[in-house]
Amino acid sequence: MISTLLSQLDGPDGDRTPRLAYGADYNPEQWPREVWEEDVRLMREAGVNLVSVGIFSWARIQPTEDQWDFGWLDEVMDLLHAGGIGVDLATATASPPPWLTTAHPEILPVTASGETVWPGARQHWRPTSPVFRDHALRLVRTMAERYANHPALVAWHVSNELGCHNVYDYSDDAARAFRDWLRARYTTLDALNHAWGTAFWSQRYSDWGQILPPRLAGSHPNPTQQLDFKRFSSDALKEYLIAERDVLREITPNVPVTTNFMVMGNTKGMNYPDWAGEIDFVSNDHYVHPGPQDRDELSFSANLTSGIAGGQPWFLMEHSTSAVNWQPVNVAKRPGELARDSLLHVAHGADAVCYFQWRQSAAGAEKYHSAMVPHAGADSEVFRAVVELGQTLKALAPVAGSEREPARVGIVYDWDSWWASEQDSHPSALLDYRQEALDWYSALHTLGIRADVVTTTTDLDRYDVLITPVLHVVPAPLAKELTRYAEAGGHLVTTYFSGVVDENDHIWLGGHPGALRELLGIRIEEFGPLLDGDWVELDGDAKGTLWTDRIDVTDPAVDVLAHYRSGAYAGRPAVTRRAVGQGSAAYVSTRLGAEGLAGLLPALLGPAGVESELPAAARGSVEQTVRRGPDGRFLFLVNRTDEDVPLAGLAGEVLVGGAETGAGTEGGLVLGPRAVAVLHQPTA
Structure with a gap:
């Protein structure tokens, strides 16, 4: 177009x-x-x-x-x-x-x-x-x-x-307009009262005309009212x-x-x-x-x-x-x-x-x-x-006109989870949905691994590994789809505060992570959020901040990839992975940041066989992205640093970047500081 x-x-x-x-x-x-x-x-x-x-x-x-x-x-x-x-x-x-x-x-x-x-x-x-x-x-x-x-x-x-x-x-x-939107969504006041949990704090509505946007209130407004107002406003x-x-x-x-x-x-x-x-x-x-x-x-x-x-x-x-x-x-x-x-x-x-x-x-x-x-x-x-x-x-x-070639790793970004996970009256006001997703993306870059950022409506089966950071809102159909994905051979990775509520922001009862509990093979009775500035140690000298979970393993198919070494849950699992059908489902219970995730990712990606496509010397320094057209692939190589980076062994005709590149070792290219090269690899 x-x-x-x-x-x-x-x-x-x-x-x-x-x-x-x-x-x-x-x-x-x-x-x-x-x-x-x-x-x-x-x-x-x-x-x-x-x-x-x-x-x-x-x-x-x-x-x-x-x-x-x-x-x-x-x-x-x-x-x-x-x-x-x-x-x-x-x-x-x-x-x-x-x-x-x-x-x-x-x-x-x-x-x-x-x-x-x-x-x-x-x-x-x-x-x-x-x-x-x-x-x-x-x-x-x-x-x-x-x-x-x-x-x-x-x-x-x-x-x-x-x-x-x-x-x-x-x-x-x-x-x-909000009332009209709510009528269309819920049809009856009984359905709205159930969805909003209005039995709490004597909020039950007996007439549509009583409903208002979540205006300034004396305390925390109804959480589902807030979430629905976000949906309505969009x-x-x-x-x-x-x-x-x-x-x-x-x-x-x-x-x-x-x-x-x-x-x-x-x-x-x-x-x-x-x-x-x-x-x-x-x-x-x-x-x-x-x-x-x-x-x-x-x-x-x-x-x-x-x-x-x-x-x-x-x-x-x-x-x-x-x-x-x-x-x-x-x-x-x-x-x-x-x-x-x-x-x-x-x-x-x-x-x-x-x-x-x-x-x-x-x-x-x-x-x-x-x-x-x-x-x-x-x-x-x-x-x-x-x-x-x-x-x-x-x-x-x-x-x-060329399309982006799918990567093997997908990071799911979900607006409902973004909206709901950062509302008030939660275990931690320090949670930053977008930052957690960005940290996983940065960690993959550090390893030189391409990833796509996608939505929950994407065809998940195109990805060997699917990362769902803070997937807080999980309706039953999505939980079923994620289970099917793993059973069919996909490798799911999710994090703290995921699977906790349904589409109405109601808790999935029976222990966390709620809708994903059986898939992950773990049960969490209580969250352990950390104060700002506090941290815990994990195996391998990794450090966790923001959040911890009191995890009980409920399925013998679960492997513990890392334990807490300090904090209230010392000795308990911190990172788990459960074999599911032909795939797996992993859980990371603390915020590790981009550096910590880079150390953990090889273990999470290993079952899928996902590795970098870049020369070893370029990993972490160069971002690689691929677009694909009828005549072949276009390989974009972007220098993330202020230094020259050698690129050996990459085939293709250089479309741009000649002024920033030169003869490198083994006949490869050298990508100059902050430079970009684009190679065309014709269809065989």
């Missing part, structure tokens, strides 16, 4: 073949008219072939309720088309204009404590507001009718980063996405529709796997968070985006050329990192590489956010790196 978006447009040499998209958010309304033609010239110099336009333009397009101004946008669309640049046209609904919020303050979101979220920033609208929806869909329809046949239009971009600032709204509109935004999409499909049925997800960091309010089927191709925004696992987190997020997209190519709609503006300290990227970060997304399936934004703003809240054309202008290191990356992406045109 993405690789063919641009095939309708002539490339710089009249080329209409599929190719990788390259560009940025383009905001010409921030600049005087004389800058626009210079923008197009520089875009062509950089190899830009696609830009997103109109994202925050509602107030410019519709200055008042009854006045429209499309002249400037018509001219921009024409200029871009004349330059051979396609347009991903936004519906401009991300932020309502002042005239709308002044006339209709009832569209403004309300916090859990009853405060109104006022205009002055962005995304100040309620996802469930019928008034906002009427005005927004009028704008969408007007834009679609105007540009339906414009030759520059290659895709529609619904709103922008839906839910970034308004995912949770506690207004009266939200309360009414669904409310999804329904809004569908409303815009349906208008666009009605008027422009042949123009694909997308919206930009935010698979990164702790952005968890939107259940993106549930949204993915509602758009024509998945798009994502990602920004690096500086820290010891910064590039692992980038890789993890790109990998998860690919999993959400079902392994199909996807669109990197936003990332940064250098520093961002919204972190406590906004660190500039070092030489080579602009290209490495971008190409790592391509390695994980991105067929489009785009930035926020094209030209760095001179005013506004994001004026210190980097761009393809920085404040210093085209005579800058950043723009020269942008031009160089454009040439690299042209050389990678054969990659366009």
Whole structure:
């Protein structure tokens, strides 16, 4: 889908073949008219072939309720088309204009404590507001009718980063919509009262009108009410996405529709796997968070985006050329990192590489956010790196349209478990669902082993080893599926606080890990969370933090791979594995961190025979990812370090990376610091 978006447009040499998209958010309304033609010239110099336009333009397009101004946008669309640049046209609904919020303050979101979220920033609208929806869909329809046949239009971009600032709204509109959602989910009040466990604290409802969102309360709100409100809030935004999409499909049925997800960091309010089927191709925004696992987190997020997209190519709609503006300290990227970060997304399936934004703003809240054309202008290191990356992406045109080749190891990422495991009133408030998953991913990288990050809806049988960190919410059908997977020859690995509750956040009784107890062959009577800063020793000098479990082995088929050597459970099992049919099921009862997991993983991967595909000297230093097309495999090799790394014995034609590689030992390559090489291995 993405690789063919641009095939309708002539490339710089009249080329209409599929190719990788390259560009940025383009905001010409921030600049005087004389800058626009210079923008197009520089875009062509950089190899830009696609830009997103109109994202925050509602107030410019519709200055008042009854006045429209499309002249400037018509001219921009024409200029871009004349330059051979396609347009991903936004519906401009991300932020309502002042005239709308002044006339209709009832569209403004309300916090859990009853405060109104006022205009002055962005995304100040309620996802469930019928008034906002009427005005927004009028704008969408007007834009679609105007540009339906414009030759520059290659895709529609619904709103922008839906839910970034308004995912949770506690207004009266939200309360009414929440009740409707609950009626559809439970049908009867008796079913809702059972699911919510309302016998506790005298919360039983006798009328639907009594139910509210989990607003500010005197103590801990009902946990299932909280979980359902998270589900509802994601669904409310999804329904809004569908409303815009349906208008666009009605008027422009042949123009694909997308919206930009935010698979990164702790952005968890939107259940993106549930949204993915509602758009024509998945798009994502990602920004690096500086820290010891910064590039692992980038890789993890790109990998998860690919999993959400079902392994199909996807669109990197936003990332940064250098520093961002919204972190406590906004660190500039070092030489080579602009290209490495971008190409790592391509390695994980991105067929489009785009930035926020094209030209760095001179005013506004994001004026210190980097761009393809920085404040210093085209005579800058950043723009020269942008031009160089454009040439690299042209050389990678054969990659366009290829799928990511599945790894042998899968890491399951589950939104319900993410939401539920981090709620209040739990054994530990220190639990970090995403960090645990990231630690397993980093540990696999240290060993040079490829892994896919997938959802519970993925075909699990494609993986020899399946890791399910903190799989807290396990409905009965999922427990049955995981058991079937292991019996059929798969090797399951799960962790502390997994299998504990069902879909209603009710405890599986009889001992933990509840739904997975029989599969794992263990029983836990009581959790042993650790205070912040405390740790325990395991066999092999590994150290555990955050959590321990009082494990009893209940099946003779269980092998104890490690015991606790200190702490309240000294001498008891810490890591177990049970033979199950043709496979196995393992349990890790403490947080070992990336380093500790790297030491444990060989024992867990051994039964499946999973080993690194990389030369020994490159393991831990180089990330390897594979995309596969009809003409062969594309091997991406990304140097995670600041040192040269030799790569001996890897066959294939070098598509890119020649400037960073040289003759190595045994005729191999040497991958330079922070460099990327891509090898094509033709189909035999």
